[in-house]
Amino acid sequence: MDVRELMQILEQTYPSPIDADHDGNTNKKQLWARTRKYLYQYRANLSRNTSSGIELPTKKRKRTTRNRGPLTRTHIQQIISFLETTFPNQPELQAHILQSTPRILSKYHSVESRLLPTVEFLKELYGDMAGSDGKKGTMFYEAIKRNSNLLLVRGVGYVGGENTRSGNESDDTNSSSSEEVEAYLENVVGISSQGIAKLKNNQPTLFQLSLKNKVQPAVEYLLTLLGHSSSMKSIPTKQTKQLVKIVTNHPNLLQLGVDSNLKPTALFLRDYCELTDNELATIVGSNPSVLGLAVDGNLRPKMQLLTNVLANGTKQGSNAESDGTKTALRKSILKHPQVLALSSSNICTKVDYFDTIDVRSNSGNNDNTLAARLLMTAPSVYSLSLADNIRPKVDYLAVLWGWSSLSDKLVECPLLTLSMDNIQQTLSFYNMTGYIDLPTNENREGISPQNAGNVRSRYIATSLYNRLLPRWNFLLKEQERKEQLLGVLALNDDTSRIETSKYNLPSSNTPSDKVLLPPLHLLAGASDEVFCHQLNLSLSEYTTFKEEAVPRLKFNSQFDRWLKTGKPIDVITL
Numbered sequence: 001m002d003v004r005e006l007m008q009i010l011e012q013t014y015p016s017p018i019d020a021d022h023d024g025n026t027n028k029k030q031l032w033a034r035t036r037k038y039l040y041q042y043r044a045n046l047s048r049n050t051s052s053g054i055e056l057p058t059k060k061r062k063r064t065t066r067n068r069g070p071l072t073r074t075h076i077q078q079i080i081s082f083l084e085t086t087f088p089n090q091p092e093l094q095a096h097i098l099q100s101t102p103r104i105l106s107k108y109h110s111v112e113s114r115l116l117p118t119v120e121f122l123k124e125l126y127g128d129m130a131g132s133d134g135k136k137g138t139m140f141y142e143a144i145k146r147n148s149n150l151l152l153v154r155g156v157g158y159v160g161g162e163n164t165r166s167g168n169e170s171d172d173t174n175s176s177s178s179e180e181v182e183a184y185l186e187n188v189v190g191i192s193s194q195g196i197a198k199l200k201n202n203q204p205t206l207f208q209l210s211l212k213n214k215v216q217p218a219v220e221y222l223l224t225l226l227g228h229s230s231s232m233k234s235i236p237t238k239q240t241k242q243l244v245k246i247v248t249n250h251p252n253l254l255q256l257g258v259d260s261n262l263k264p265t266a267l268f269l270r271d272y273c274e275l276t277d278n279e280l281a282t283i284v285g286s287n288p289s290v291l292g293l294a295v296d297g298n299l300r301p302k303m304q305l306l307t308n309v310l311a312n313g314t315k316q317g318s319n320a321e322s323d324g325t326k327t328a329l330r331k332s333i334l335k336h337p338q339v340l341a342l343s344s345s346n347i348c349t350k351v352d353y354f355d356t357i358d359v360r361s362n363s364g365n366n367d368n369t370l371a372a373r374l375l376m377t378a379p380s381v382y383s384l385s386l387a388d389n390i391r392p393k394v395d396y397l398a399v400l401w402g403w404s405s406l407s408d409k410l411v412e413c414p415l416l417t418l419s420m421d422n423i424q425q426t427l428s429f430y431n432m433t434g435y436i437d438l439p440t441n442e443n444r445e446g447i448s449p450q451n452a453g454n455v456r457s458r459y460i461a462t463s464l465y466n467r468l469l470p471r472w473n474f475l476l477k478e479q480e481r482k483e484q485l486l487g488v489l490a491l492n493d494d495t496s497r498i499e500t501s502k503y504n505l506p507s508s509n510t511p512s513d514k515v516l517l518p519p520l521h522l523l524a525g526a527s528d529e530v531f532c533h534q535l536n537l538s539l540s541e542y543t544t545f546k547e548e549a550v551p552r553l554k555f556n557s558q559f560d561r562w563l564k565t566g567k568p569i570d571v572i573t574l
Contacts, residue, residue, distance in 0.1 A: 003039045014095035038102035075108040082111050101148040125178050178207035195248045203251040218254045227281045246288040268295045273330045287337035313372025328376050336379035361407035370407045378414035412457035426464050459524040470546040
């Protein structure tokens with residue numbers, strides 16, 4: 001039959017609803033576009049195989065032309081009948097399947113051997129699981145609506161060209177029931193019922209794998225990589241949690257062969273980076289998806305790229321095989337294993353951008369490039385979005401410090417790993433306390449190295465809530481206490497008993513010409529012991545104050561008001 005005739009059957013069986021602009025024909029063409037395209041391709045492939053005159057190899061010919069003939073009205077009706085039986089009274093879902101997965105039309109020859117067993121498997125898998133409507137048994141229909149390709153899953157009911165539902169006995173070592181896989185994951189691995197439901201929802205094909213040949217060997221090998229014996233007995237709690245997390249979030253790893261996929265990848269990582277077993281366990285635990293990457297097609301060229309970035313961008317020279325370069329790569333990957341999940345093009349784009357910063361900072365030589373230094377000291381920067389995260393922060397800091405020193409200051413501490421809000425709030429703190437003088441407008445006009453250049457990178461990275469705010473408010477509290485005590489003693493003409501502080505913080509009682517701020521390196525950079533010792537403060541009193549103040553400061557609405565108006569934070573009455 002002609003494609004137009006086949007499409008007419010489908011469109012008449014499933015008439016398109018009238019859309020909002022009443023353009024029914026246009027809407028219908030859009031809905032059935034994929035189906036129409038598939039039918040034309042199907043016919044073209046069929047014509048090419050039968051009329052080209054080229055003899056295909058036997059294996060390829062069997063795979064290409066097996067049971068494939070021209071689609072007829074009868075064939076289309078067989079698939080429609082299958083859908084109506086499987087999804088009764090749901091014409092919208094039936095039409096959606098034909099529109100999103102038109103390949104199902106060519107499966108008219110395997111309705112009994114493949115489609116029906118697959119439906120039976122999926123219904124058994126989802127069972128009475130409720131969908132978003134809260135009704136029992138509706139999860140199956142939601143799963144098909146979300147991914148209709150599930151109906152074409154291979155390996156259910158049809159294996160090796162033979163119908164497993166025939167009288168032939170199946171090989172118990174190559175197949176397992178979904179109940180066996182589910183029982184193993186829940187009772188042996190320790191995945192909760194909620195985790196099992198998540199797996200069924202996101203990776204239902206996992207439950208049709210062979211337990212003995214696929215799931216169990218993969219789980220036991222993952223345990224070995226995590227530093228435990230392959231036995232599932234007496235697994236430490238930490239490794240149990242790691243294993244459950246890996247299986248729940250990366251179920252595709254259980255579909256990979258141990259000897260053909262998982263083990264070669266793990267051995268490559270260990271040998272290339274000269275990792276110990278514990279270090280390999282750290283990488284697998286932090287970034288399990290790395291085990292699913294191809295060695296030759298992904299990991300090897302990516303490792304070489306990262307090695308070149310380090311070798312060409314440091315004083316160690318261009319020898320990518322040097323011990324120093326290998327050590328730097330190993331440390332970088334251990335700090336942030338997720339860098340291996342990035343594409344090579346993603347890494348190259350960021351390296352190029354960091355190189356432009358070097359050029360603008362007049363440090364564009366090949367020794368200690370910004371790209372290499374960030375890869376060694378803060379590799380997590382490479383996982384950030386260039387357009388939405390890295391570039392806005394660099395532009396802001398370039399206005400703050402100027403381009404000439406920007407490259408060096410960006411690697412003084414992992415500043416680029418902070419959020420823009422974090423950076424701006426910390427600078428606002430220094431501005432409100434008088435350490436710098438920044439304009440309050442949002443367009444950054446007036447910001448320059450002259451009024452903010454004394455704030456070093458590490459001071460911007462200092463914790464606002466765990467260090468700066470507690471210390472500042474404690475100093476204010478001590479200053480107020482001494483002022484009150486001085487007032488009382490002044491009435492008795494006995495002011496000699498109180499030790500005056502050599503620093504005066506800005507407050508309502510302190511004239512502007514009397515303000516003398518403590519050094520920023522003490523407020524932001526020193527330890528609590530040094531901070532209290534240098535400023536003649538009680539360490540025990542400050543520690544108690546800090547423990548009480550920090551939880552409240554983090555949720556204090558007064559802080560936002562203080563940044564805007566300068567009104568002091570009342571830590572005591574929170």
